[in-house]
Amino acid sequence: DTGVSQDPRHKITKRGQNVTFRCDPISEHNRLYWYRQTLGQGPEFLTYFQNEAQLEKSRLLSDRFSAERPKGSFSTLEIQRTEQGDSAMYLCASSPPLVEGLTDTQYFGPGTRLTVL
């Protein structure tokens, strides 16, 4: 069973450019999450998908950020007009369908490290 994969692993861009990250969840995991982690901090939730539906969005997800999961499989996170403050590790996680009475465990990918110059 392969884990969550993310691409690219590293991205360096100039301020004002647009960037897009991809996440491939564990197969048959219908739930997908994006988090952002800055240096010295724990991951912070950005958004959540159940299948193709985006069910939850954090206030951290400004209008420059957009996430999609068009076919309920892989997901993309796009940042428009990047700012230096966007520099962070962007983590994707997935979890299996919820079983009544249990809770799902989120399994994380290796992350995409974004550096905005």
Add this chain to the structure above:
Amino acid sequence: AQSVAQPEDQVNVAEGNPLTVKCTYSVSGNPYLFWYVQYPNRGLQFLLKYITGDNLVKGSYGFEAEFNKSQTSFHLKKPSALVSDSALYFCAVRGLSGAGSYQLTFGKGTKLSVIP
């Protein structure tokens, strides 16, 4: 709103000694609690979770954690530390229901250093 506190930025322990990494939480209702470990330039690896039932939870790599409802704590423990346990450890909480019940809220992390 839910929150997690990890009061120690760093914990140093000698190899072979027991280790404890502390975590306290705040959440409405009953919590789901998790521990993850992060190695340099890597994602988070799941260690263990508490949902309900026995307050002592056993996880991967010999780690365990004790849920204490009255103290709202979920400390991570291991009887005998290994040098390879040196990493960054994160405690996380998830609410049972309501807004934000899908997201994990993480602490700031505790850097564990096991000294040979």
